[in-house]
Amino acid sequence: MSLFLFLVIVTNAVFASGSSCTHGQYYPVSDCSGSYYHCSHGTKYLMQCPATLKWDGSVCNYEAQVSGCQEKTNTICERDVMELSCEHEGKLDIINANYGRTETNQCPNYGADTTDCMASNSLQIVSTECNGKSSCQVSAKNSVFGDPCVSIGKYLHVTYVCK
Structure with a gap:
């Protein structure tokens, strides 16, 4: 039997001021950014993708794969x-x-x-x-x-x- 370990690293989680949000939802910070907001119980927290990756609206992905990141x-x-x-x-x-x-x-x-x-x-x-x-x-x-x-x-x- 194989054992798989799935590790999620969350860095620089910071409270983000502004309007309330829907629990469990993700929100973009800006186009081509490695940052995004994650909502937990009505509060947005600023999250950061690992280096070299950008937020594509649902996951951290390579820049070339993220719509709108191109020149x-x-x-x-x-x-x-x-x-x-x-x-x-x-x-x-x-x-x-x-x-x-x-x-x-x-x-x-x-x-x-x-x-x-x-x-x-x-x-x-x-x-x-x-x-x-x-x-x-x-x-x-x-x-x-x-x-x-x-x-x-x-x-x-x-x-x-x-x-």
Whole structure:
């Protein structure tokens, strides 16, 4: 006869203030988080998945298996305003950003066909404006990023996750 030992490790259980909850239910903290709430007798307790795992709504799982944990992208044309946001109290984490032109098929181009146009300060500007917030707005304008390629149609392309 085989003996199986099932061990559940609960770390950092902390009382979470807020509304009451249904006993035995689990609630997300935010998208792509390794944290979740477990309800016990009307009180939410903050729980933590083991390192490298994320809460998928029912169990701790590998990030690639958790819906919504994948990188997201947003692209807007020059002179538009980008709006980024996260659901469920998630916080923005900017992975990459470029104001310029690296693709010929993005947004209208009224100048030479270049794909080597990048504002070197793009990631710093978008990260400063958005990281750690649940939502933010960034304008795709030369007045924000400078003009990395004069007389070329530009766009802002951002890659991010919600944590």
